[in-house]
Amino acid sequence: MKILLAEDDRKVAEFVVTGLEESGHSVDHVTDGREALSYCMYNDCDIAVLDRMMPGMDGLSVLKALRAAGKGLPVLMLTALGDVEARVEGLQAGADDYLAKPFHFSELLARIVALTRRGRETAEVPELKVHDLTLDLLARTAHRQGHLIELQAKEFALLEVLMRNAGRVVTRTMLLEKVWNFNFDPNTSVVETHISRLRSKVDKPFDPILIHTIRSIGYSIHGPR
């Protein structure tokens, strides 16, 4: 996958470029907003990661210019800590996702992967399936090994997010955003307790275990490998 990174902080850029390349992606790095814009206009890439504050042209203006020019490539905005309120502004300008600095590298990777997959999986599926677990999105029911699993609304939403990203890491922050719509870290065990509930219903009575904890990052749902 080809990724454009527009980031003027050399240390952050180095760290991200190394990490992405280690994960098998090809990365082009620019340090200036205008460079980022002309790169996107004349080159093809799968996703652009734009820092909000950049010399030359800020990330938001680059994004607006891109959208105005009809470029629909996925864009992930990076922002400084505490700037989360500006998130709405970014999303309204056409950003596909938003990540606040400092971030965990795996968080960035998980979001990049989720964003690029999204494009390919837009066709709405009526049912999600992981190993022997099926989630009926229309009837809003879950079945495993022929048994109906009773799920509460939040548990269902949680399972849906995990299963839509089956085989990939979903971070705690992503779950807070997608299931609870929190754009802040509530400093609570909300995610942990709900995962624990979900496990007791989805995994405990059955074998093998499907929901896996990725320590200090998040969770992943997948069948035996």
Add this chain to the structure above:
Amino acid sequence: MDRGNIFSGGAFRVTVYATTVLVALCITVAFAGYRYIQNEQINQLRGFLAPIGTALHTIQQGEGDAEFLIDARILSRQLEPSGRLIAVFDATGEQIIGARRVTPDITDWSVRALPGPDGTPGQEYYLTASTIGTHTLVVGASLEPVERIGEAFIRILFLITAFLSIIFIALGYATSRMVQLKLERLGDTLALVGEGHTDARLPVSPANDQIDRVARRMNGHLATLSGLMSATKSSAAAIAHDLKRPLARALLGVDRALAQVDKGADPQAALEDTRHELANLTGMFETILRIARIDAGHGEGLGGSVDLADLARDLGETFQVVAEESGQSLALVVPEGRAPVRGDAGMLSQMLVNLLQNAVTHGPPGNNITLSLTCEGRDLCLSVADTGPGIAEPDRTSVLAPFFRADTARTTEGNGLGLALVKSVTDRHGAILTLSDNAPGLRVTVRFPGAVPT
């Protein structure tokens, strides 16, 4: 004290203007008055002199020239000492009556300077001439008394003007000086405040004049300012203190990891502890910045509409799970239907999360939490009550300050910022936050005034 400051003072300048106007007025009055008095006096003179001429004329016609001349001579002698003048000339133009030399070539009333009988410098006389038989009669009067009265009038007016001017200027100077003294005291006090003596207050005199009223208001502002400054100082100290702990623990974690590496052991656990501490630290910064951002937006309108009932139901369900996991329970008392308030969904959601999480974090197993939404008159009240340890009465205000943690809460999780953020959000929404005794436990109520439509 610099005299220039007094002379440039408003009070002094006003009196100078007033005095100038007074003097100009007096000069005008003096000029007009003098002219008026002179005219009046001259009219009086004419009223006195004209009948004399008429009387002498009647005598000459009735009783002949001899009688006329006798009477004229008598009158002349009698009236001369009081500054009157009666002179008679014969047909040849020779003055035959009257001590003062005069010429008969006078046609109408006119003013002449006549030399004195012994050659003294001339005095002004007001004169007229008439022909009686073959003689010419001149009657007149000295203008000296007229001038004396005019001069007296001017002198009195001058004295009054001078007296008033001096009083005005003195009063102006005194007032200006008093104001200047007060202002200098204000300046000195403010300079003291500027140097860091935030407890300095402006003197307020019992006179309660404009300056005193301004001083009283400034004192109010100074009190707020010094409150803010001491709050900033103490919260800066608290921030430093509270941020130092996780940093110190993170450092320890790194040291431990390095030691593990030296020993050839796996440093993963130590590194994960470190990561946890640093994540906490980031969270604290995030919250501090968030509070600052919410506070900075104070006074700006909040565009959105948030359904409190929906928010309470949604978060209530989520925290029911969290509470049950800690051996506690959460009851949701939210009526059917919508309860919209103007506000920001993200902020209100975080506010309620903080309140619910606080109730769970500080509550023991068996804690009963109630999340309720009620209408009280036109106000919407969102409240979170628990049966936990509660907050002692004296601490209920201080828990709203950043980093404050009641002694009882020192051992539990949390960064002392949760309620500070709640306070910022409620302030931003014009809502009223109250902490009260739930007997036992704590009840936190957020009241949205006037949110219920009529």
